[in-house]
Amino acid sequence: MKHLKYFTLLIVIPLLAFSVHKYYISLCEIEYVEEQKSIQITLGMFIDDLEVTLNKSNDTILNLATTDEVKNIDKYYKSYLNKHFKIIVNNKLQIYNYIGKEYDGDLVRFYLEITNIKSINSIEVINNCLFETFEDQENIIKIKANNINKTFYLNRKNDKGLLKF
Numbered sequence: 716m717k718h719l720k721y722f723t724l725l726i727v728i729p730l731l732a733f734s735v736h737k738y739y740i741s742l743c744e745i746e747y748v749e750e751q752k753s754i755q756i757t758l759g760m761f762i763d764d765l766e767v768t769l770n771k772s773n774d775t776i777l778n779l780a781t782t783d784e785v786k787n788i789d790k791y792y793k794s795y796l797n798k799h800f801k802i803i804v805n806n807k808l809q810i811y812n813y814i815g816k817e818y819d820g821d822l823v824r825f826y827l828e829i830t831n832i833k834s835i836n837s838i839e840v841i842n843n844c845l846f847e848t849f850e851d852q853e854n855i856i857k858i859k860a861n862n863i864n865k866t867f868y869l870n871r872k873n874d875k876g877l878l879k880f
Contacts, residue, residue: 739764739849743842745802747835747860754835754860756811756827758800760844765823768848769795780818792816795844796825803839804832835860836880840867843874 741760748755766779769791777791778784785791793813802809814826842854856867856876867876 739845739852741842741844741852741854743800743840743854743856745838745840745856745858745860747832747838749861752830752832754802754804754809754811754829754832754838756802756825756829758796758825758827758844759822760825762818762821762823764845764849764852765795768845771848780823789813789816792825796827799842799844799846801841802829803837803841804829805834805836837877839875839877840869841875842869843871846871846874 739761741758743756743758746755747753762780766777769775769777769779772795773791775785777788779788796813802811809829809832811827811829814828816826817824838858838860840856840858842856844854845852850871852870854869854874856869858865858867858876858878860878861880863878863880865876865878869876
């Protein structure tokens with residue numbers, strides 16, 4: 716019986732260690748489509764992390780991805796992204812079009828686009844989404860442009876990535 720207790724502890728403790736710590740991460744994929752002269756952006760975040768952040772910053776309850784979600788949720792999303800996610804192309808801050816969002820399980824994906832980009836000499840991404848709420852938040856940026864693929868890992872200490880061609 717004593718051995719059974721030790722065996723149980725050996726199994727349970729490591730499982731608890733993995734379930735206690737949560738990872739805070741987002742993924743942004745940026746692609747320059749030369750034929751369309753556009754930069755297409757997909758930005759994915761965990762719904763629960765975004766909901767905690769938006770509820771806190773807006774002093775409200777948004778009920779993301781539920782039947783009780785507020786009707787004007789895109790207004791909150793656009794406002795948050797415009798404040799915390801920026802793209803600078805050829806040393807000029809770009810205004811992106813908010814195409815929409817899609818819920819996929821526990822993720823929300825935002826679709827953004829910048830049009831009328833004839834060529835890219837440099838692209839800088841500033842992404843401090845969720846940093847105000849989660850100290851360990853890491854935002855991964857994957858850029859595909861001019862036949863180059865580059866990945867940046869952004870955090871509170873470094874919230875920008877710059878790629879020059």
